Each structure stands twice: as structure tokens, then as C-alpha cells.
Amino acid sequence: xxxxxxxxxxxxxxxxxxxxxxxxxxxxxxxxxxxxxxxxxxxxxxxxxxxxxxxxxxxxxxxxxxxxxxxxxxxxxxxxxxxxxxxxxxxxxxxxxxxxxxxxxxxxxxxxxxxxxxxxxxxxxxxxxxxxxxxxxxxxxxxxxxxxxxxxxxxxxxxxxxxxxxxxxxxxxxxxxxxxxxxxxxxxxxxxxxxxxxxxxxxxxxxxxxxxxxxxxxxxxxxxxxxxxxxxxxxxxxxxxxxxxxxxxxxxxxxxxxxxxxxxxxxxxxxxxxxxxxxxxxxxxxxxxxxxxxxxxx
Amino acid sequence: xxxxxxxxxxxxxxxxxxxxxxxxxxxxxxxxxxxxxxxxxxxxxxxxxxxxxxxxxxxxxxxxxxxxxxxxxxxxxxxxxxxxxxxxxxxxxxxxxxxxxxxxxxxxxxxxxxxxxxxxxxxxxxxxxxxxxxxxxx
Amino acid sequence: xxxxxxxxxxxxxxxxxxxxxxxxxxxxxxxxxxxxxxxxxxxxxxxxxxxxxxxxxxxxxxxxxxxxxxxxxxxxxxxxxxxxxxxxxxxxxxxxxxxxxxxxxxxxxxxxxxxxxxxxxxxxxxxxxxxxxxxxxxxxxxxxxxxxxxxxxxxxxxxxxxxxxxxxxxxxxxxxxxxxxxxxxxxxxxxxxxxxxxxxxxxxxxxxxxxxxxxxxxxxxxxxxxxxxxxxxxxxxxxxxxxxxxxxxxxxxxxxxxxxxxxxxxxxxxxxxxxxxxxxxxxxxxxxxxxxx
Numbered sequence: 001x002x003x004x005x006x007x008x009x010x011x012x013x014x015x016x017x018x019x020x021x022x023x024x025x026x027x028x029x030x031x032x033x034x035x036x037x038x039x040x041x042x043x044x045x046x047x048x049x050x051x052x053x054x055x056x057x058x059x060x061x062x063x064x065x066x067x068x069x070x071x072x073x074x075x076x077x078x079x080x081x082x083x084x085x086x087x088x089x090x091x092x093x094x095x096x097x098x099x100x101x102x103x104x105x106x107x108x109x110x111x112x113x114x115x116x117x118x119x120x121x122x123x124x125x126x127x128x129x130x131x132x133x134x135x136x137x138x139x140x141x142x143x144x145x146x147x148x149x150x151x152x153x154x155x156x157x158x159x160x161x162x163x164x165x166x167x168x169x170x171x172x173x174x175x176x177x178x179x180x181x182x183x184x185x186x187x188x189x190x191x192x193x194x195x196x197x198x199x200x201x202x203x204x205x206x207x208x209x210x211x212x213x214x215x216x217x218x219x220x221x222x223x224x225x226x227x228x229x230x231x232x233x234x235x236x237x238x239x240x241x242x243x244x245x246x247x248x249x250x251x252x253x254x255x256x257x258x259x260x261x262x263x264x265x266x267x268x269x270x271x272x273x274x275x276x277x278x279x280x281x282x283x284x285x286x287x288x289x290x291x292x293x294x295x296x297x298x
Numbered sequence: 299x300x301x302x303x304x305x306x307x308x309x310x311x312x313x314x315x316x317x318x319x320x321x322x323x324x325x326x327x328x329x330x331x332x333x334x335x336x337x338x339x340x341x342x343x344x345x346x347x348x349x350x351x352x353x354x355x356x357x358x359x360x361x362x363x364x365x366x367x368x369x370x371x372x373x374x375x376x377x378x379x380x381x382x383x384x385x386x387x388x389x390x391x392x393x394x395x396x397x398x399x400x401x402x403x404x405x406x407x408x409x410x411x412x413x414x415x416x417x418x419x420x421x422x423x424x425x426x427x428x429x430x431x432x433x434x435x436x
Numbered sequence: 437x438x439x440x441x442x443x444x445x446x447x448x449x450x451x452x453x454x455x456x457x458x459x460x461x462x463x464x465x466x467x468x469x470x471x472x473x474x475x476x477x478x479x480x481x482x483x484x485x486x487x488x489x490x491x492x493x494x495x496x497x498x499x500x501x502x503x504x505x506x507x508x509x510x511x512x513x514x515x516x517x518x519x520x521x522x523x524x525x526x527x528x529x530x531x532x533x534x535x536x537x538x539x540x541x542x543x544x545x546x547x548x549x550x551x552x553x554x555x556x557x558x559x560x561x562x563x564x565x566x567x568x569x570x571x572x573x574x575x576x577x578x579x580x581x582x583x584x585x586x587x588x589x590x591x592x593x594x595x596x597x598x599x600x601x602x603x604x605x606x607x608x609x610x611x612x613x614x615x616x617x618x619x620x621x622x623x624x625x626x627x628x629x630x631x632x633x634x635x636x637x638x639x640x641x642x643x644x645x646x647x648x649x650x651x652x653x654x655x656x657x658x659x660x661x662x663x664x665x666x667x668x669x670x671x672x673x674x675x676x677x678x679x680x681x682x683x684x685x686x687x688x689x690x691x692x693x694x695x696x697x698x699x700x701x702x703x704x705x706x707x708x709x710x711x712x713x714x715x716x717x718x719x720x721x722x723x724x725x726x727x728x729x
Contacts, residue, residue, distance in 0.1 A: 031529065065551070078709075078713035079712065079713055081715065082715070083711060085465075085471055086667075086671065086712055089663060089667050089708070089712065090708075090709055090712040090713065092663075093664075093705040093706070093708045093709040093712070094705075094709055096660075096701070096702075096705045097702055097705045097709065099707060100699075100701060100702045100705075102703075103698055104698060130582060131539040146557075157621050162648070171469075189684055220656065221656075224473070226538055227533070228533050228534075228536055228537065230527065231530075231533045232533065239564070260548065261544070261548075262544075263540040263541060263543065263544035264540075264541045266537070266540065267537040267538055267539075267540040267541035267544075268541060269519045269537075270533070270537035271519060271537045271538055272518075272535065274523075274530045274533060274534045274537075275518075275522040275523075275534075278526050278527040278529075278530035279527065279530070280525065
């Protein structure tokens with residue numbers, strides 16, 4: 001596979017993590033403008049652990065996920081009772097605070113005679129674990145794809161389980177859910193931790209794919225994009241957000257047909273699409289109909 | 299040997315194999331001129347390692363925009379070696395002017411990925427200044 | 437003491453433009469119950485149209501102001517037709533995502549038309565600032581403040597002295613009752629959108645001429661400041677938008693003085709986060725409003 005296709009596929013996979021993170025929050029009824037910060041938390045955490053402290057990547061990924069879960073949990077705690085636009089703005093404020101935190105983070109250690117570590121607005125370069133361990137780009141993509149596949153399998157399993165029904169119940173009408181005995185606050189906190197871990201995993205993988213991260217990578221554009229992909233792809237299934245990512249980065253950008261005009265085309269497409277399909281392509285109705293059809297034929 | 303010892307050896311081996319080997323990191327600099335078509339640049343890439351030119355490697359140059367990571371997919375350009383050792387020629391097709399993070403993938407005698415920030419305009423490319431803050435208009 | 441006064445003065449001046457931005461957001465959110473993420477970018481389109489003109493034809497400031505206004509209004513109309521009219525009775529989230537999609541379009545269009553990172557914009561005023569005792573007042577800031585006051589007065593007159601204004605206020609207070617009473621929501625929405633866009637265009641011109649430059653970051657910047665100011669002042673309240681804008685300006689001016697520019701923004705966001713978490717009544721007034729979705 002040539003370098004270009006490898007790069008596009010890797011970008012699609014990485015973006016899917018943060019899109020799925022936004023999607024998870026959406027089906028539980030929360031619209032977050034802040035997942036980009038958790039992506040960044042994962043990137044910085046994993047990058048620092050492997051580049052500055054010689055941790056092996058698998059451990060660093062786990063640590064990054066824990067950091068992301070903790071960070072999002074901490075953001076969720078004071079904002080549990082907010083909803084709608086107010087909640088979205090709170091996540092935006094928290095995300096920007098984290099991003100400014102990255103701009104202020106300057107911590108370097110001397111590793112083999114050279115300073116390594118985040119350097120404020122100059123960024124954090126030298127996250128080289130993948131190269132130093134002799135992992136080929138194709139192998140790394142395979143690893144990312146494997147993790148993404150495992151995530152999707154987990155999503156599908158959850159959505160068919162009682163937990164999934166609980167999540168969607170909370171998302172649809174949390175007062176009603178509470179009256180049914182669901183501990184809404186605990187569900188929301190749990191979803192927050194999971195979404196944080198997911199975004200952080202994506203970020204950690206991104207940092208190692210790129211070898212260089214800077215605070216600007218994690219600005220609002222990334223977060224709103226991930227939200228948009230989830231909403232356009234559809235909220236009926238975990239394949240929805242991935243479809244959203246595929247449409248933009250895979251189809252439009254990857255095909256290079258609209259080089260230089262891609263955002264104009266994609267933007268117009270999205271606006272028009274939403275007129276006919278306001279809940280996205282793979283929305284709940286479509287997914288339900290598909291499931292019924294497969295049930296009937298089996 | 300008992301299971302505990304086996305586990306310990308396995309762990310040590312795992313850790314040892316993932317520890318970074320001592321490697322001097324390559325350095326790179328670019329000199330880009332407009333290449334005729336819009337947003338196309340002919341770039342001369344100079345690679346050195348520990349002070350001396352780095353030859354015996356293949357170089358390809360990709361690009362990404364810092365403020366919109368993963369969203370632009372510039373086709374990586376294979377850089378051709380020139381007569382001067384350590385210098386390579388590459389034709390970059392970008393999507394717009396502005397600041398790009400160029401990704402130089404080096405393979406062969408040395409395997410590495412270097413990221414350099416350059417500001418591209420209609421005159422060529424300059425190393426990017428210290429980035430300004432995202433939300434400031436100034 | 438003098439520093440405190442000077443900073444407060446500067447803060448109020450900057451706050452005037454924030455107040456105007458917040459007003460535009462609040463008009464759309466209060467009446468349409470929808471969040472327009474393209475507001476800042478539409479303003480940017482107007483500014484860039486004026487910039488393009490100023491680069492190619494020698495025109496005066498007045499013409500540039502008109503062009504900025506026209507550009508912002510046209511961009512706003514495009515947004516209204518594509519994002520808000522189709523979703524009037526439908527999903528608020530869909531309208532918002534569609535407005536984000538158009539934000540993307542505007543940003544790319546603007547950088548395609550004028551690709552450089554920064555363009556000079558003719559200055560609003562090239563003379564020295566006014567000195568009052570030991571305090572300095574920038575003339576551009578005074579002009580912005582004056583325009584802000586004029587716009588607020590005009591808006592007040594519109595809302596409280598015209599039939600259109602009654603319709604707007606009725607729709608803000610109780611949309612169902614208003615429509616039952618025969619108020620044509622569609623036409624009012626279009627009108628409100630146009631007014632918000634016009635205010636945005638005027639604000640954009642003032643900001644561009646005061647800073648003497650435009651950059652592609654203007655859209656995002658205006659959106660962030662407008663949203664922040666709107667939320668600080670109490671989501672959905674027009675006087676709140678003005679107060680929020682002024683407050684944001686004050687907070688920023690003092691925070692920057694004591695802590696520098698990076699912490700300045702951090703403090704503003706922290707303030708908003710804390711306010712939202714504590715949920716004082718004026719902010720939650722709108723959280724229970726369920727827009728049709």
C-alpha cells in the first residue's frame with residue numbers, strides 16, 4: 001500500500017476515535033464541544049511517558065486512557081445538571097482551559113543529550129517510540145485499526161445490551177429515566193469517563209503517528225468536526241460517526257478530486273444532507289429498519 | 299526455573315526491547331521556491347546527522363496543517379537525491395498558503411520522521427515563527 | 437489606581453465590540469432558539485469583501501463599511517436560507533451542525549480568495565489617542581462605543597416602539613402563543629436574522645478598522661468572544677448580552693494586566709465555567725427551554 005493511502009487510512013482511523021467519543025456523549029444526551037481537549041490529554045500523556053520516561057507504548061496507551069477518563073470525569077462532575085447549549089459551552093470553556101494549559105506546559109528532560117518534552121507553544125517533538133522500536137507504518141496502522149475494531153465491537157455489544165438501552169433512555173429523556181429508577185448521574189459520569197478514555201486513546205495514537213504535537217492541534221475545530229461527523233453519520237449506530245469521518249476525509253479529501261475546495265463541497269453537502277436527514281445518515285430509524293430486516297431474513 | 303523467574307525474565311526482555319536505542323536524531327532544512335502551478339513548490343531538502351550529510355536514505359515529504367490535523371491529506375512527495383550527498387529535491391503540492399507542518403519520512407540507513415513547520419506563500423517558504431495563540435486575531 | 441482606571445477604560449472599550457457580537461448571537465438564539473455557529477464567519481466574509489475591494493480600488497472608509505455590512509448580510513441570508521429556514525420546526529441540533537458546515541465553507545472561501553495569513557485594513561483613525569488627564573482614550577475605541585450605544589438604542593426602539601418589535605418580543609417570550617395569535621414567525625425570523633447580520637457587519641468593520649488588519653482567524657475569534665459574552669451575561673437576554681460583553685472586556689483587561697495574555701483567556705474561560713457550574717438563575721433561565729428537536 002502506498003504511503004498516501006496509508007496516511008489517509010490512518011487519519012480516518014484516528015479521527016474515528018474522537019468522533020466515537022463525541023457520539024458516545026451524544027447518545028447519552030450530552031453535546032460536547034470539548035472532546036478535542038481529551039484527545040490532547042491522551043496525546044501529551046502518552047507522548048511524555050514514551051519519549052521522556054521510556055515507557056513502552058502499550059503501557060503509555062493505558063495510562064493515557066486513564067488520564068483522559070479522569071480529566072473528563074472531573075469536567076463532568078460540576079456540569080452534571082447542565083444540558084443543551086449550556087452544557088456545550090461549559091465543555092468548550094473547559095477544553096479551551098486545557099488547551100491553554102498545554103500552551104503553558106513546559107517540561108523537558110535530557111534524554112541522550114537532547115532535551116525532550118513539551119515546550120509550550122513550540123510544541124512537543126520527538127515522540128519517536130514507533131520508529132525506535134522498528135514498527136513500520138503499515139504495522140502501526142494495523143495496530144490502530146485493531147484498537148478501533150475492538151472499540152466498535154465493544155460499542156455494538158453495549159448497544160445491544162441493557163446498558164445501551166439505559167444510555168439511550170438517559171439520552172432521550174433523563175427525567176423519565178430517573179423516574180424509572182435509573183441513576184442518571186452515575187450513568188452520565190460513567191459515560192464521561194468512557195468518552196474521555198476513548199478520545200485520549202485516539203490522541204495517544206495520533207501523537208505517536210505524527211511524532212510531533214502542539215497545542216494548536218487540539219483547538220475547537222477538531223472538536224466541532226468530531227461532533228459534526230457523529231451527527232452527520234448518524235446516531236443510530238457506532239458505524240455512524242465512522243461513516244461521517246469516511247465521507248469527509250476518506251471520500252472527499254482522499255479522492256483529491258476537490259483539492260482546495262473540499263471544505264466548501266463538504267460543507268454544502270452536509271447542510272443539504274441535514275435538510276433531508278436531520279438526524280444523520282445512519283439514524284435510529286434506519287438502523288432499526290436494518291435490524292428488523294436482518295431479523296426477518298434469519 | 300520456576301514461573302516467577304520466567305516471568306521476570308520475560309518482563310525484563312520486554313522492557314529492554316522497548317527502550318530507546320541511542321540515536322542521534324537527524325536534522326533537516328528546506329529551501330522552497332514556487333514551482334509554477336498554484337500552491338506547488340520545488341523544495342531542496344538538506345539532511346544531516348551529527349553534523350555530516352545523511353545519504354543512503356529515502357526521503358518523502360508530506361504535509362499537514364497544525365490547526366486542522368488529520369484533515370488535509372497532501373500526497374507525500376518522494377524526494378530525489380541530487381549530486382550533493384544529503385541533499386534531495388522534492389515537488390510539493392499543497393492545498394493553500396499558510397503554515398504547514400512538513401513531515402519528512404526518512405527510511406533506509408536511518409528510520410525517522412521529522413516534523414518541520416514552514417510558512418508558505420507565493421514567494422516560497424520560510425521557517426515558521428513561534429506560533430501565535432489560536433484564539434487571538436492579532 | 438491609575439492603572440486600574442486605564443485598564444477599566446480599555447476593558448470597557450473592548451467590551452463594547454464584545455457586547456455587539458453577543459447581541460447578534462442573542463438575537464438569533466433568543467428568537468429562533470437556534471445557535472448560529474456561522475455568525476462570526478459571516479462577519480468575516482463581510483470584512484474580507486471589504487478588504488478585497490480596498491486592495492483593488494481606492495475607496496473611502498464609508499464605502500468599505502457599507503461593503504462589510506452588505507457582505508455580512510448576504511452571508512447571513514445564505515446561512516438563514518440553508519440552515520435555519522429548513523429546520524424551523526425541526527431539529528435545533530441539525531440547524532447548528534448545518535451552520536457549522538457553512539462556517540467551514542466561509543473559511544475556505546475566504547482563504548481561497550485572499551490566501552495570505554494577514555491583510556492590512558484601512559485604519560479607522562490615524563491620529564493620536566485623546567488624553568484626559570493621565571488617561572488615554574483611543575478614538576477608534578470611542579467610535580466603537582458610540583456605535584454600540586447607537587445600535588443598542590436603535591434595537592430598543594425597534595423592540596419597544598414598533599409592531600415588528602412586539603412580534604419579536606412575543607416570539608421570545610412564548611413562541612407557541614405568539615404563533616397562535618397570528619404572528620408570522622417565518623417573516624420575523626428572517627427579519628431578526630437580517631438585523632443580527634447587519635449588527636455583525638458593523639461590528640466587523642469596526643474591529644477590522646481598529647486593528648487595521650484581517651486574518652482568517654477572525655471568524656473563530658468573533659464566534660468565541662460572542663458566545664463567551666452571551667453566556668456570561670445570561671443566555672438569551674439582550675441587556676445581558678451587552679452587560680456580558682462589557683464584563684468580558686473588563687475581566688480580560690485586568691487579567692491581562694496582572695497575568696499576561698495567555699492567562700487572560702484562561703481566566704475568562706474559567707469564569708464562564710465556574711458560573712455555569714454554579715448555575716446562577718439568570719443562566720439557567722434558558723436551560724429548561726426545550727427547542728423542538
